[in-house]
C-alpha cells in the first residue's frame with residue numbers, strides 16, 4: 001500500500017509509473033456481469049439486504065461451479081456468499097478458532113491472515129517455508145510446529161504463485177484430520193494457472209473450509225464479493241456471524257455475480273494475457289541478474305530473490321525513483337526474510353512488462 005501511495009504521488013506530480021506492484025486485475029468485470037448489473041439497477045427493485053448467506057441463485061451458481069470445474073457435487077446449502085475473501089477470512093477464523101488457539105500460516109504468505117488472526121487473539125504459528133517445499137506447508141512442517149488447532153494454506157499462493165498439487169493437498173488434509181486441526185484453504189487464485197489446473201481442498205477432505213472470491217479470475221475486485229464452502233458443522237456459526245457482522249454481501253454484486261460463471265471466454269482472455277506477461281518476466285528477469293524465482297505456477301506474481309542486488313525495500317524505492325517502476329518488497333509477506341525478496345506482479349498491461357524489464361536491464365548493465 002505504501003508503494004502504491006508513492007507511485008500515485010509520482011503520477012500526480014506528472015511522473016510516469018509502470019505498475020508491477022498491484023495485486024489486482026487491470027481489467028474490469030466481464031461484459032456479462034456489467035449487463036446483469038445494468039438490468040438489476042434498471043429493474044426498479046429495492047436492492048435491499050439479502051439472506052445473510054447470499055441469494056439462492058448465487059449460492060446455486062457457485063455450487064454448480066464446483067461440478068463444472070472440479071467434477072465435485074456441492075450442496076448449495078454449504079455455500080456462504082461473503083463480502084470478498086477478506087470477509088471470508090474474518091468469518092472462517094471467528095467460526096473456527098478461539099483466543100489462544102495455535103494456527104499455522106506460512107511465511108512468505110498473505111499478511112492479512114496473520115493480522116486478522118492476531119487481532120482475534122489467536123496465536124499465529126509462523127512457519128518459514130522455502131523453495132524445498134515450493135514455499136508451501138507440508139505435513140512434516142506441521143508436525144514440527146504441533147500442536148495446532150488450525151492451518152491456513154493458499155494455492156496458488158500470494159506472493160509466491162506456487163501451488164499445492166492434489167497429493168500435497170490430500171496429505172495436508174489427512175494430517176489435519178488426524179490431528180483434529182481445521183484446514184482452511186484460500187483458493188482465490190484458482191483459474192489463474194499456467195499448466196496444471198489448481199486442485200480444491202474439498203476434493204480430498206469434506207471438512208476443509210474453502211475460501212474464494214470474485215476478485216481475481218473473475219476480475220471483480222471492487223465488487224466485494226466472495227464465498228466460503230463450509231462443512232455442515234460450521235454453517236450455523238458462520239450464518240450468525242455473517243448476520244451480525246455484515247447483514248449480507250452487496251446485493252447488486254450478488255445479482256450480477258451469477259452471470260460471471262457464463263463469462264469464461266472473456267475471462268480466459270485475461271488469463272492468456274497474464275501468461276504472456278509471465279513469459280516476459282521469466283524470460284527477461286535473468287538478464288537483470290534475477291534468476292532465483294519461485295515456480296510461478298499460478299496467480300500473477302513472480303517471487304524473486306534480489307539480495308545480491310540490495311535490500312528489497314531500498315531497491316523498490318530506488319526503482320520507483322530512478323526508473324519509474326513500482327514493485328513490492330517482500331517484507332510484508334515475510335517479516336524475517338522478506339528483505340531478500342521482491343514480488344513482481346504481472347497483472348498489468350503487457351507493454352508495461354516489456355518496458356519495465358527493458359529499463360531494469362539497462363539499470364543492471366549500468367551498475
Ligand SMILES: Cc1ncc(COP(=O)(O)O)c(C=O)c1O
Pocket residue numbers: 023083084085086087110154157158186188212213214215221225226
Ligand atoms: C491470497 C489472498 N487472499 C485473500 C485476498 C483478499 O481478497 P478479496 O477480499 O478481494 O476477495 C487477497 C487479495 O489480494 C489475496 O491475495
